Amino acid sequence: xxxLAGLAVFGMFAAPANAESAPAEQAASAxxxxxxxxxxxxxxxxxVQDEATGKTNKEPIVGASIQVLGADGAxxxxxxxxxxxxxxxxxxVKADYTVxxxxxxxxxxxxxVDGTAERQVLEAKFVTSSVTVNYFTGQAQRVTIGxxxxxAQRLADGAxxxxxxxxxxxxxxxxxxxxxxxxxxxxEMVTFGAMIAYILNIDVGLHLVLAAPIAIIAGGLFGVAFxxxxxxxxxxxxxxxxxxxxxxxxxxxxxxxxxxxQLGGRVKQFSDFNNxxxxxxxxxxxxxxxxxxxxxxxxxxxxVAFALQRTRLGKATRAVxxxxxxxxxxxxxxQKIIRIVWIxxxxxxxxxxxxxGLDEGISPTLGADLLFLMFAGITLGGLGSAFGALVGGxxxxxxxxxxxxxxxxxxxKDWPDPFNWIxxxxxxxxxxxxxxxxxxxxxxxxxxxILGRRERVG
Amino acid sequence: xxxxILDLPFDAILTQTLSxxxxxxxxxxxxAAIGLNVQFxxxxxxxxxxxxxMACGAYxxxxxxxxxxxxxxxxxxxxxxxxVVFGLIMGIPTLRLRADYLAIVTIALAxxxxxxxxxxxFKKYFNGSDGINGFADxxxxxxxxxxxxxxxxxxFDTSNGTGATVLLLVVFGVIAVLAGRxxxxxxxxxxxxRGVMWAVFAGxxxxxxxxxxxxxxxxxxxxKAIIVGWILAAVFGAFVFxxxxxxWGRVLKGIREDEEAVRxxxxxxxxxxxxxxxIGGVIATFSGMMLxxxxxxxxxxxxxxxxxxYVLTALVLGGAAKVSGSIVGPMLFWGILSFTDVFLxxxxxxxxxxxxxxxxxxxxxxxxxxMIVQGMIGLMLVLLMVFRPQGLFGNRKEMALxxx
Numbered sequence: 001x002x003x004l005a006g007l008a009v010f011g012m013f014a015a016p017a018n019a020e021s022a023p024a025e026q027a028a029s030a031x032x033x034x035x036x037x038x039x040x041x042x043x044x045x046x047x048v049q050d051e052a053t054g055k056t057n058k059e060p061i062v063g064a065s066i067q068v069l070g071a072d073g074a075x076x077x078x079x080x081x082x083x084x085x086x087x088x089x090x091x092x093v094k095a096d097y098t099v100x101x102x103x104x105x106x107x108x109x110x111x112x113v114d115g116t117a118e119r120q121v122l123e124a125k126f127v128t129s130s131v132t133v134n135y136f137t138g139q140a141q142r143v144t145i146g147x148x149x150x151x152a153q154r155l156a157d158g159a160x161x162x163x164x165x166x167x168x169x170x171x172x173x174x175x176x177x178x179x180x181x182x183x184x185x186x187x188e189m190v191t192f193g194a195m196i197a198y199i200l201n202i203d204v205g206l207h208l209v210l211a212a213p214i215a216i217i218a219g220g221l222f223g224v225a226f227x228x229x230x231x232x233x234x235x236x237x238x239x240x241x242x243x244x245x246x247x248x249x250x251x252x253x254x255x256x257x258x259x260x261x262q263l264g265g266r267v268k269q270f271s272d273f274n275n276x277x278x279x280x281x282x283x284x285x286x287x288x289x290x291x292x293x294x295x296x297x298x299x300x301x302x303x304v305a306f307a308l309q310r311t312r313l314g315k316a317t318r319a320v321x322x323x324x325x326x327x328x329x330x331x332x333x334x335q336k337i338i339r340i341v342w343i344x345x346x347x348x349x350x351x352x353x354x355x356x357g358l359d360e361g362i363s364p365t366l367g368a369d370l371l372f373l374m375f376a377g378i379t380l381g382g383l384g385s386a387f388g389a390l391v392g393g394x395x396x397x398x399x400x401x402x403x404x405x406x407x408x409x410x411x412x413k414d415w416p417d418p419f420n421w422i423x424x425x426x427x428x429x430x431x432x433x434x435x436x437x438x439x440x441x442x443x444x445x446x447x448x449x450i451l452g453r454r455e456r457v458g
Numbered sequence: 459x460x461x462x463i464l465d466l467p468f469d470a471i472l473t474q475t476l477s478x479x480x481x482x483x484x485x486x487x488x489x490a491a492i493g494l495n496v497q498f499x500x501x502x503x504x505x506x507x508x509x510x511x512m513a514c515g516a517y518x519x520x521x522x523x524x525x526x527x528x529x530x531x532x533x534x535x536x537x538x539x540x541x542v543v544f545g546l547i548m549g550i551p552t553l554r555l556r557a558d559y560l561a562i563v564t565i566a567l568a569x570x571x572x573x574x575x576x577x578x579x580f581k582k583y584f585n586g587s588d589g590i591n592g593f594a595d596x597x598x599x600x601x602x603x604x605x606x607x608x609x610x611x612x613x614f615d616t617s618n619g620t621g622a623t624v625l626l627l628v629v630f631g632v633i634a635v636l637a638g639r640x641x642x643x644x645x646x647x648x649x650x651x652r653g654v655m656w657a658v659f660a661g662x663x664x665x666x667x668x669x670x671x672x673x674x675x676x677x678x679x680x681x682k683a684i685i686v687g688w689i690l691a692a693v694f695g696a697f698v699f700x701x702x703x704x705x706w707g708r709v710l711k712g713i714r715e716d717e718e719a720v721r722x723x724x725x726x727x728x729x730x731x732x733x734x735x736x737i738g739g740v741i742a743t744f745s746g747m748m749l750x751x752x753x754x755x756x757x758x759x760x761x762x763x764x765x766x767x768y769v770l771t772a773l774v775l776g777g778a779a780k781v782s783g784s785i786v787g788p789m790l791f792w793g794i795l796s797f798t799d800v801f802l803x804x805x806x807x808x809x810x811x812x813x814x815x816x817x818x819x820x821x822x823x824x825x826x827x828x829m830i831v832q833g834m835i836g837l838m839l840v841l842l843m844v845f846r847p848q849g850l851f852g853n854r855k856e857m858a859l860x861x862x
């Protein structure tokens with residue numbers, strides 16, 4: 001039965017014929033890495049920060065000259081970047097090299113952003129026949145905009161992330177509430193939605209407006225397949241919850257690699273709603289696309305909340321979530337509720353995945369990257385509570401984006417290491433870390449979360 | 459087509475597979491799995507942050523040269539300190555709570571460690587995504603193997619001296635006797651002539667090990683780490699074996715089975731769990747240490763969350779709550795893995811991208827082989843948990859964990 005499930009999953013990916021994988025990559029990887037083909041690829045790009053959206057765009061730099069030095073300091077090979085900003089420099093063998101960028105060959109006004117023109121390339125880094133070294137340049141000066149408008153912008157970005165997180169986390173939390181299962185494959189359910197929408201959009205050629213609903217339905221089916229094929233039978237066989245949790249981990253690994261296998265590791269874009277100009281609303285600049293997805297997420301979340309609060313089915317769901325045995329004894333078909341929760345969770349996850357994919361591009365780790373933020377949100381809101389997940393996910397989303405902006409107290413003062421974050425904000429490479437730490441603090445102080453109840457814990 | 463199958467380089471496949479049984483990967487997985495076994499197998503703690511503990515060890519030795527600028531040997535106490543601190547941070551908020559909280563927090567904290575060590579912000583301490591190099595010289599100097607030579611594990615190989623031959627035979631003998639004991643426990647429990655059975659099993663195991671060893675050879679540099687690592691694994695394995703037969707170990711197993719019962723006996727469940735978490739973590743740091751000593755380099759992405767799950771898969775394959783399982787599991791895991799990897803890769807080389815239907819290619823570039831192999835690890839974990847949670851050597855009753 002499991003095998004069938006696996007086949008079904010793989011079958012869904014059978015449609016695309018890897019149309020987009022670039023010929024260059026295929027040529028490089030199809031040929032076995034012979035010892036003579038060893039090369040160092042150097043990419044030089046200029047980073048331009050779009051002040052309005054805060055996003056960084058990269059442009060290639062042409063004509064930068066690069067030297068490759070051997071261990072003894074002698075020049076082994078040289079190269080100049082082409083119109084893609086890429087220089088492929090063949091080297092004789094896999095060994096330790098030093099790559100040196102001639103800074104005077106950069107166009108006027110461009111400087112390297114993170115310092116060093118010399119980079120070490122170690123033998124161990126030659127996993128395949130080539131190693132890529134990246135250089136980034138940027139203009140030295142930055143336009144400053146007011147702190148409050150920056151804050152408003154981050155708040156808007158955070159709200160967008162928060163809505164996606166809330167949407168994904170509700171399903172995760174409901175599944176936990178009704179079955180007791182912490183689903184580590186939920187991130188892959190999110191990715192699944194985005195991937196299906198991408199395949200329909202690019203390979204089948206449907207407009208995203210059509211592709212998205214189909215992908216969402218597919219997400220629902222995917223969710224119910226999880227329950228019907230894997231977790232339902234496991235529950236009936238009375239396999240322990242910890243074992244089931246490990247099964248979700250295994251499924252997450254399978255799915256992630258299935259995505260990678262069929263679609264490759266690069267970040268992709270839908271063919272519609274790209275490159276929109278952002279329009280200013282007060283201090284915030286937001287594209288019509290992001291505005292629409294935010295509004296849609298809000299509508300969906302309100303609808304879910306309303307359904308949980310008012311409809312018979314929603315009440316039954318909450319009842320099962322509170323106490324499955326008691327709910328069953330009042331005549332609620334808890335197995336049916338669990339199935340519905342998996343469908344709903346799958347559909348919400350797929351929707352979140354598509355919205356996130358529109359925002360940040362589609363990658364095989366799209367959902368997995370959100371998973372811990374979802375957990376943080378759920379922990380904050382209270383494990384098992386749908387409203388807690390909703391609120392918690394939203395708060396965490398805003399928190400993640402806003403903490404990247406520092407509070408400029410005593411401007412001009414150089415703070416010592418741990419405190420300069422207060423001034424400069426959390427670096428964007430670490431922006432998820434505060435959310436994880438919040439999760440730990442919540443567990444220490446109030447493990448049942450903001451909206452959870454005491455007896456759920458321990 | 460049949461001729462093509464015979465064209466596959468089966469000799470190379472066999473050598474690679476059998477070398478993987480005792481190779482560096484199996485070695486560092488085994489140490490990590492012994493640690494994870496204390497937490498997951500014996501105490502029932504779902505630690506998904508083993509990669510974080512491994513990173514503690516790797517970065518401790520790496521930082522001795524990169525940041526502290528002290529002798530390499532200080533790396534060991536520093537690693538233990540890191541692991542203890544990391545274990546406390548993980549355990550304090552979660553060990554009073556249900557199992558899934560521990561799982562979530564450990565995996566998130568391990569991720570925090572990886573993000574921090576590979577960040578530009580903390581480059582001063584951890585050298586970012588470039589990793590740390592050049593700390594392994596001391597280790598390589600003091601271990602008595604020649605980098606340029608290739609070492610064979612076959613005892614009667616002419617390049618081995620008499621000392622090596624005797625030593626290898628003794629080690630194989632010990633392995634064979636232990637393996638015989640395990641096999642006896644599995645298949646010969648009700649027999650009357652147990653002594654004879656043991657001898658038969660041990661003899662058969664000895665022959666198998668001898669045949670395997672004739673295919674196995676390593677370069678001098680990785681041989682150093684392999685030998686030291688497997689000695690460490692044996693020491694830790696024996697330590698855990700004895701620990702779990704002590705009163706302390708019995709309490710730990712009691713906690714796994716029924717926490718309330720142990721609490722009602724007046725034991726501090728929290729403190730026992732914390733000790734188990736930290737002991738397992740300290741053992742796992744040595745795994746990261748041995749990996750980085752072999753590579754001569756610490757790379758942050760060697761400690762991603764997938765590593766934890768692969769170690770878990772290896773442990774479950776061997777059998778959790780069994781020391782033998784935590785050692786044999788990783789060996790089999792890497793044997794299977796490198797066999798599939800080499801086999802699929804040479805299949806791909808032979809047939810290119812001919813396998814497929816309706817224009818869809820099963821494999822259209824060689825990097826997809828790696829993804830298929832990794833996906834199979836996940837599938838292996840699922841199938842094991844569902845159909846054989848006790849793995850090869852485990853006891854099914856011991857793996858009936860329930861969090862709720």
